Amino acid sequence: MTTTPARRDRARRSPLLTALTALMLIYSLVPLVWLFVNSTKTQASLLDSFGLWFSGDFSLLTNIRDTLTYDDGVFVRWLGNTLLYVVIGAGGATALATLGGYALAKFDFPGKRGVFATVIGAVAVPGTALAVPTFLMFAKLGLTNTPWAVIIPSLISPFGLYLMWTYAAQAIPGELMEAARVDGAGELRTFLRVCVPLLAPGIVTVALFTMVATWNNYFLPLIMLKDPDWYPLTLGLNAWNDQAATAGGxxxxxxxxxxxxxxxxxxxxxxxxxxxxxxxGLTAGGVKD
Structure with missing residues (x-):
């Protein structure tokens, strides 16, 4: 059935879709607006003013300076720790997911079905269910209260592996790999020069997922770290927030x-x-010659 231009125009002008989009936009932007507005207030004006509007002096730059310098600049150290966990943990998880997904999609080997079942099962298991066994294992190894206790678990991303597996199976034509091999390219060169450019959108997607997960990770550092010098931003800001509830805080x-x-x-x-x-990546293959 052919869709007429008039019907496409009506679909684009759907009041229901417009209203739903507006609601989603408001839902997404209101927390950001609240965060920005209240970042411009002092401690005193924060508690006696409307949350979604400015009050008193515009103190954003002063608050930023105080945040970066409070307690000998510990916020900057927490930011550096977070960047360390993201660069090594999320970067390593993306690299491992790319290599593993490519291998699972383009090579046959004994036990492949078992690997598939394991990956699917790992995706279904929440991270909190593995928190206690992970802590006990790292405690036996003497790695708790070190950056490795956060970095090593972050290297494993079952969802990222599954995503790259399914993406590589569709994005890389087998004929293209065979042509590269016929031209004399080895497996490593075929992967780096031919396959990686085709996998770029999938790699970026996995990188963003793992980066956000590592950046916002709270529970794993909470059980692994005791030294505030190794806190990520999530734990550090929570410690500042709890400071008001401590005696003399x-x-x-x-x-x-x-x-x-x-x-x-x-x-x-x-x-x-x-x-x-x-x-x-979304537009790749959308134009047919």
Whole structure:
């Protein structure tokens, strides 16, 4: 059945879809607006003003400076720790998922069905269910309260492996690999020069998923780390937030909110920067010669 231009215009102008899109936009933007607005307030004005509007002096720059310098600049150290966990943990998880997914999609070997069942089962298991066994294992190895206790578990991404597996199976034509081999390219060169460019959108997708998961990881560092010097931003900001409940503690909710704003900026920048690779992957193959 052929879709007429008038019907396509009606679909594009659907009031229901427009209303749903507007609701999703509001749902997504209101927390960001609240975070930005309250990052401009002092501790005093934060508690006696409307949350979605400015109050008193515009103190954003002062709050940013105080956040970065409070307690001898511990926020900067937490930011560095988070970047360390993301670069090594999420970067390694992306690399392993790419290599594993490519191998599972393009090579046959004994036990492949068992690997598939294992990966599917690992995707279905929540990370919290493995927290206690992981802690006990790392405690036996003497790795708790070290960066490796956060980095090593972050290297394993069953969902990323499954995603790259399914993506590689569709994105890489077998004929193209055979042509590269006929031309004398080895397996490593075929993978790096022929397959990796085709896998780029999938790699970016897995990288973003693993980066967000590692950046926002809270429960694993909570049970693995005791030394505040190795805290990521999630644990550090929670410690600042709990400071008001301790005896003699100083409430610094304005710094917690400002720190939260600074925490999400790298994620927003990463999504905006990598969006074009997503778009190129979505349009690949959309034009038929």
């Amino acid at each position: 100083e409430p610094i909710f304005h710094l917690v909110i400002t720190g939260s704003l600074l925490t999400i900026l790298p994620l927003l920048a990463a999504f905006l920067f990598l969006q074009r690779y997503w778009q190129s």
